[in-house]
Amino acid sequence: MKSFRKSLAVWAVIALLAVLASLPACAPQPTQAPPPTEAPATAAPVPTSTPAPAKEEQITLTIWWWGEQEAPGAQTWLEETIAEYEKLHPNIKIQHVLQTTDGLIPAFKAAADAKQGPDIQYFWGGVWTLEDAWAGSLVPLSDYWPQDEINHLISNEERMYDGKLWGMAWYLSGNSIAYNKALLAKVGIDTENPFTTWDEFLTVCQKLKDAGITPLAGGVKDGWFGGWLWQLLEHQALDSADELKAASIGEYKFTDPKFADWWKRLQELRDKGYWNPDITSLDYQQGQDLWVQGQAAMIFGNDTFYKGWMDLIGEENFGVAKIPVWGKGKLAGGYVVTAQGLGITSWSPHKQEAADFLLFMHTPDRLNAWYKHTGVFPADDRFDPNQITSPIMRKIFGWIVEKPNPNLENFAPSMLDEQANFVGVQRLLAGEIDAEQAAQLSEEVIQKWRSQNPDAVEHFKKWLGK
């Protein structure tokens, strides 16, 4: 290897250029230069359709979505819905692209930067929708839908901002604990009502453990499960999701007992050895696999998976319970549920057509077909609960109607989730930190977020109604 000394001259030139280039930057500049009026000739054709010109009257709508992963059957339903809609509207063609879990958000952010991409995009609730609304990538659904249609949607409050509704609720996704009745019966536990309070839950875990059965299955290597655990254990300490928004903008600290105590519950489960010992080296799905194979008795589950699980282990073996209660907030004892949804992008040239297709998704016939294909509840009060044949799913639907609770992951910056909850849960379960240090981590992350995202802080304030 020889000299790079000469190249230093080159670096000096680069540094000089950079300094020069940064001088005009002292004055405010637009984030991005306006895109050139015409794309360079080298541009390969964009694979996702750009809508056809109006004069041909042929319109193509593109949907980027996610959901087959948690609601198997969704794709069949979507294709069926598209086919029916295209039959009714011969001039409209609809393309759908199923995104991956890790790719859903980056792909849309890239599309948003380029102001080109889907006409309809999939969004989780709350901040997952609103962050893009704030970035100007979405138009309000309420500008395109009649109010009486909007009134039928469930869980609209997640997507309300500035008096407008920024997306359409599609289907519901809720969380509870699923358990293997055979394993619980083995240690003499009531398989219909195993527990309600946290202490009862710990008793059940202990009995299982004493009998040599792993009480809880999970996998936190890919992070996501850490976010679930947080919202499931934490929500019961709060009176409303607004308290979390307030904490995000600094009105509370994440080291306050209200926001920090859930870490102690998690530590309890760790210290008593209730998790599968390899929880830190498995992805969530692999942890789930352990439970399905009967190698663990209980799992913090997502009800969109339940239909599939019942098929695998037999409905007679499958039980569900609400998250055990330890918190004293008004939310305690409810059923955490969120509506996954779709939104119309601000760059779509066919917003009205897109809104019309979304309306079609909520016709009663389509709603019932959705449940038939996926076993997941559609987010619409016109859905006919008589469709539900499984007693377990009936029970869950009852919980949803009775006391639906917000999913906290939708009401805090996603950075808190990924850098504090994902990371903190991994480290806590690996035995590297304790509850207090984990709470400290949350507080540090939220402070970092505030310091670097002043605009988002303002949006949170407005969202909170301040």
Place this chain on the structure above:
Amino acid sequence: MAVKSQVGERVTAGESIRLKVKRWAWLAFCELVMIASALVALFPIYFMLVTSFKTQKEYIADRWGLPARIAFDNYVAAFAGKAFGQWFLNSTILTVISVLLVSLCAGLTAYALARMDFIGRRLLGNLNISLMIVPPVVMLVPLFLLMVELRLVNTYASAILIYVGLMMPFSTYLLTNFFKTVPQDIVDAAYMDGCSNLGIFWRIMLPLSGPAFFTLIVVNAMWVWNELLIALVFLQDNALKTLMVGLTVFKSRYNLNIPVTMAGLVVATVPIVALYLASQKSFIRGLTAGAVK
């Protein structure tokens, strides 16, 4: 030889046997170390191959034994669902186009650097070398913003452009060195016949540099085929994903069925190993080219 026989005379018979034993023990030691290293090197590959033929049940029961039978179910499963074939195609397209493009651009630049004189030649040459060590990740964010402005995100063009750029320094360096070794007489003779520089490049340099180009193509193709970071950022559209990005997705989609994932890995590995076997010598020569003056 005289020296050797002198040594032989000085060695007594006993010493000779001792030396032989010592030599034998030494060779045995070497052999043992090599066998151990080979086992370590091969085991993960063995693990991938064997697992790809097992059923999930077999895998759980026995993590590293041989499969009960050789069946290609897992391979069929890996290709089922058109995504895998699409990824494979995308990787092939990207590899072929960008490798051809960089060969051409680097070839032309190298020709000028090796056989012509112009103001800025030394600068360009030195620059080229200093660029070889710039980590690509550094350019990631600004390149992304640039591609956004050019409206090239999620197009083959963006990734190809970047791949060509990243491969340019090493390719130019390798070809420049090679072109310099072509005898001046041949070039002069061609000039006499009225050949232009472009003519010399096409008719003399290219044919004479066959081995160098071959090496370069193999090394570059392997790099593009295996590249992850750029593909991850610039080709996020499902229809454009490369095999390597796909495999990371594949892993999470099929992680319930590890044997199917392993089958996918085998399929992704075969083209590169085949390329290697077909070009073993020039391959190593190319990889070591940077070290040889």
Place this chain on the structure above:
Amino acid sequence: MKYKWYEPYLFIAPGTLILLLVFFYPVVRLFRDSLLAPRGSEMVFVGLSNFRYLFSDDVFRMAIANNAKLLLSVPIMVGLALFLAILLFEQIRGWQFYRTTLFLPYLLSITVVGVIFGYMFQYRGVVNTILQSIGLGALAKDWLGKSEYALWVVMVVIIWKEVGFGVVLFLARLMSVQEELFEAARLDGANWLQLQWYITIPQLKSVIEFFTVISVFTMLSWVFNYIYVMTNGGPGNATMVTELYIYLMGFRYRMMHIASATSVLLVIITIVFILLQNRILGEEGAYA
């Protein structure tokens, strides 16, 4: 002159244009962007505030520390490659087979390697199964799930994959050393160690340097693939490295200004290493 003055420029035009686009524009823009931060829809000049943020961020410090730890594996890797090459040079039976075998891992893509090792090092993975079957069950660990092991496991995997390149490199050079040199040294009564120390290593000096430099830059800025596939920076941030940090800041948290500042630091660190390398190894003249 057998060509017009502008002809060389036509030859270098396509390549240079691409270099300008892919290297120069980004690096210049990087230095500028690292001094800006978004306020509303605008980018404003914030001086060194992005860098101040970086130095106050534990995650970033961890990333730098991890890259530094990874550098520790360079001497191990170079030493191991040298050792194996010298053994192979003894022309033991089947040496060509061993050479190909050791080189094989280098051919595999990092993604493939990462996925394989990811499974092998799981708690219920094959590594622990083997440990148990040979009576070393006590050594079975949650290799990638515990912060104290994860980075070292990654390091082992990197060495496993890259050492073969060094072996092939060294062996190629060794075989071009004149046999007389060894012969003469043996006659002078040099023992094996002396032989390596006085003949092999000096003869291999340039390739050893080359391999060392390549390895240093690998550990500094080419480990993204390994980390992304095997641990994604976890558990906690135990395997966070600079590259992943840039990727996450830029494309997950949408803090492009922080990503730019990190990139600038990485460029500076790279330059410092080049300077160090020149200082240590001395100047031997330029290529072009």
